[in-house]
Amino acid sequence: MTKERVFNFSAGPSMLPLEVLQKAGSEITNYKGSGMSVMEMSHRSKVFMDLFDETKADLKRLLDVPDNYHILFLQGGASLQFAMAPMNLMTATGKADYAITGNFSNLAYKEGKKFGVCNVAATTAPANHTYIPAQSELKLDKDASYFYYCANNTIYGTEWKYIPETGSVPIVCDMSSNMMSKPVDVSKYGIIFAGAQKNMAPAGVTLVIVRDDLLGREMPTTPIMMSYKTMVDKDSMHNTPPCYNIYMLGLVLKWLDSLGGLKSMEKIKAEKAKLLYDFLAESSLFKSPVRPDSRSDMNVPFVTGDEALDKRFVKEAEAAGLVNLAGHRTVGGMRASIYNAMPIEGVKALVEFMKDFEVKNK
Numbered sequence: 001m002t003k004e005r006v007f008n009f010s011a012g013p014s015m016l017p018l019e020v021l022q023k024a025g026s027e028i029t030n031y032k033g034s035g036m037s038v039m040e041m042s043h044r045s046k047v048f049m050d051l052f053d054e055t056k057a058d059l060k061r062l063l064d065v066p067d068n069y070h071i072l073f074l075q076g077g078a079s080l081q082f083a084m085a086p087m088n089l090m091t092a093t094g095k096a097d098y099a100i101t102g103n104f105s106n107l108a109y110k111e112g113k114k115f116g117v118c119n120v121a122a123t124t125a126p127a128n129h130t131y132i133p134a135q136s137e138l139k140l141d142k143d144a145s146y147f148y149y150c151a152n153n154t155i156y157g158t159e160w161k162y163i164p165e166t167g168s169v170p171i172v173c174d175m176s177s178n179m180m181s182k183p184v185d186v187s188k189y190g191i192i193f194a195g196a197q198k199n200m201a202p203a204g205v206t207l208v209i210v211r212d213d214l215l216g217r218e219m220p221t222t223p224i225m226m227s228y229k230t231m232v233d234k235d236s237m238h239n240t241p242p243c244y245n246i247y248m249l250g251l252v253l254k255w256l257d258s259l260g261g262l263k264s265m266e267k268i269k270a271e272k273a274k275l276l277y278d279f280l281a282e283s284s285l286f287k288s289p290v291r292p293d294s295r296s297d298m299n300v301p302f303v304t305g306d307e308a309l310d311k312r313f314v315k316e317a318e319a320a321g322l323v324n325l326a327g328h329r330t331v332g333g334m335r336a337s338i339y340n341a342m343p344i345e346g347v348k349a350l351v352e353f354m355k356d357f358e359v360k361n362k
């Protein structure tokens with residue numbers, strides 16, 4: 001017997017809403033009477049352009065994106081943005097500030113250093129990235145070309161609960177793992193980017209939101225594919241965009257809409273995270289390594305303190321249909337990624353399983 005569906009706690013690529021998969025399945029050979037799949041159609045065709053424009057409009061409305069911002073659907077993942085942001089913005093003063101709060105912001109910092117002077121505004125590395133620095137802990141340079149941070153640290157399970165105050169310095173933010181989990185004040189940012197495969201769509205499309213006044217500053221050596229201005233001028237279609245992924249993103253946005261948008265999602269995700277964190281607080285076996293004020297509502301790491309027991313937990317959970325609970329290979333332990341598409345039933349099933357495991361392994 002094969003399993004119909006499991007509760008998939010993967011950090012990414014991760015679960016998609018069942019309704020979205022079913023809708024995509026129903027349209028796989030014939031999208032809206034076109035007689036073809038979205039995978040097969042020209043990106044210049046009217047049927048695709050309608051889909052593209054609607055997806056952009058839905059995103060703009062759901063996230064309340066101001067008119068002086070552009071929405072781009074790019075390729076290369078969030079990782080390409082680690083280079084694209086500096087190549088486009090470093091020209092202002094030749095230096096930038098980075099807050100290093102985990103693996104991905106560190107990778108961005110290393111990439112940024114190829115294009116200018118990158119100052120460490122804060123680093124939580126000495127504390128193994130178990131917390132988010134407060135505003136007062138950020139060493140900010142008022143002449144920085146931009147300030148960079150990662151809103152949710154997928155591997156370490158920490159999340160910024162505030163938007164840093166940087167004066168006139170534009171903020172570049174990696175929101176790959178908490179994008180569309182709550183409302184965001186886009187007007188506070190210069191650039192927001194997010195790889196889709198954590199909380200929005202299959203891997204292959206990267207959402208970028210860029211403020212209008214930051215366009216046209218790229219270094220002369222910037223490849224044309226990496227110029228925000230080119231991509232804005234060409235409406236993300238300097239070359240063929242990731243058509244099918246944009247379609248999937250569109251379906252996810254409709255699903256978000258049907259739940260009541262981002263305010264509703266914020267309540268739902270907070271409720272799911274609370275279930276898990278409340279249990280961790282009372283558990284005598286499992287604990288969270290993250291400082292309570294910095295805990296992520298999307299990625300929840302936990303440990304027993306005994307590596308062999310952690311391994312057994314992951315194995316037994318998998319047999320019970322709770323899969324991909326192993327922590328990132330660099331940190332070990334467990335991690336439950338509970339993105340938008342994880343139903344509350346999945347989190348309840350996990351907590352029940354943990355309770356049971358605890359009793360049996362006292």
Ligand SMILES: *Cc1c(COP(=O)(O)O)cnc(C)c1O
Pocket residue numbers: 012076077078079080104150152153154174175176177195196198
């Ligand atoms: C997964 C992830 C990335 C890397 O994304 P790619 O699309 O694989 O390049 C970057 N930042 C964060 C926060 C992530 O979770």
